[in-house]
Amino acid sequence: MLEALKRLFRGHQEIGVTSDTDRSETIKQLKFGQIPKHVAIIMDGNGRWAAKRGLPRIAGHQAGMKTVREIVRVADDLGIEVLTLYSFSTENWKRPRDEVNFLMKLPQEFFNSEIKELKSRNIRVEMVGSESQLPGFTMSAINQFREETKENTGLQLNFAMNYGSRSEILYAVEGMLRDQAGGHLDIDEVNEETFARYLYTRDLPDPDLMIRTSGEIRISNFMLWQLAYSELWFTETAWPDFKEKSFLQAIQDYQRRSRRYGALK
Ligand code: V0D
Numbered sequence: 001m002l003e004a005l006k007r008l009f010r011g012h013q014e015i016g017v018t019s020d021t022d023r024s025e026t027i028k029q030l031k032f033g034q035i036p037k038h039v040a041i042i043m044d045g046n047g048r049w050a051a052k053r054g055l056p057r058i059a060g061h062q063a064g065m066k067t068v069r070e071i072v073r074v075a076d077d078l079g080i081e082v083l084t085l086y087s088f089s090t091e092n093w094k095r096p097r098d099e100v101n102f103l104m105k106l107p108q109e110f111f112n113s114e115i116k117e118l119k120s121r122n123i124r125v126e127m128v129g130s131e132s133q134l135p136g137f138t139m140s141a142i143n144q145f146r147e148e149t150k151e152n153t154g155l156q157l158n159f160a161m162n163y164g165s166r167s168e169i170l171y172a173v174e175g176m177l178r179d180q181a182g183g184h185l186d187i188d189e190v191n192e193e194t195f196a197r198y199l200y201t202r203d204l205p206d207p208d209l210m211i212r213t214s215g216e217i218r219i220s221n222f223m224l225w226q227l228a229y230s231e232l233w234f235t236e237t238a239w240p241d242f243k244e245k246s247f248l249q250a251i252q253d254y255q256r257r258s259r260r261y262g263a264l265k
Contacts, residue, residue: 029252032079037080039080041085043213049063070243107145119149125146171198176194209230
């Protein structure tokens with residue numbers, strides 16, 4: 001963790017913003033023993049960011065990829081264990097065909113530009129969501145990531161792709177009914193823990209913190225089951241403008257909130 005702190009300060013000096021007292025104050029105030037294990041983010045506002053500048057929506061998605069790079073770095077430096085980024089929802093198929101086609105090529109582009117750094121940082125890349133409707137070339141990029149990073153033990157970076165929480169819950173129910181019919185699951189074994197084993201997120205801890213950018217104060221079908229006890233943090237900032245400083249602010253706010261579960265209140 002001390003290494004993480006050093007890296008943050010080093011990065012700070014390299015980008016020549018030592019006079020930015022806000023930022024260094026935020027870093028100094030972070031409690032390194034209370035870093036959230038799992039942070040999930042709804043990366044909203046790329047299209048709006050572009051429209052505001054008279055640019056095509058795809059320019060917003062491209063700018064959003066730069067933010068992904070920056071946030072992955074800082075999350076890794078802080079020692080966060082799991083980062084889940086909502087990159088394509090089950091509803092996003094309704095967007096114009098050209099936009100969908102463009103988005104589906106981003107995993108390969110991200111692979112080409114990032115695989116080297118991700119490997120050097122010991123980051124493991126995975127996806128959550130339904131693989132079935134995704135184009136072959138998109139799945140092949142994701143599978144390349146999986147294959148080349150499967151032994152990595154550092155930050156787990158998940159992309160929620162073709163993900164929708166209600167359909168995930170139905171997928172879990174189907175899985176349970178199938179196991180029950182096959183004699184592998186008994187009705188008295190149905191509880192919160194066994195149910196969670198049938199979700200796409202079966203191998204992940206629940207998010208401690210969920211961040212949504214760009215002003216909407218909604219969950220929008222993202223991790224309905226998993227966010228039951230999570231801290232929720234919203235900002236007006238659009239995803240392409242969401243920088244390291246905003247992320248550190250979210251972590252600091254998370255640490256300020258006392259985490260009391262319903263039972264303790
Ligand atoms: C566009 C802003 C990385 C949000 C970020 C297909 C919208 C950039 C990925 C990615 C997207 C996905 C899987 C993977 C590696 C990278 C990505 C999509 C959109 C939707 F294994 N950025 N990104 N995927 N955007």
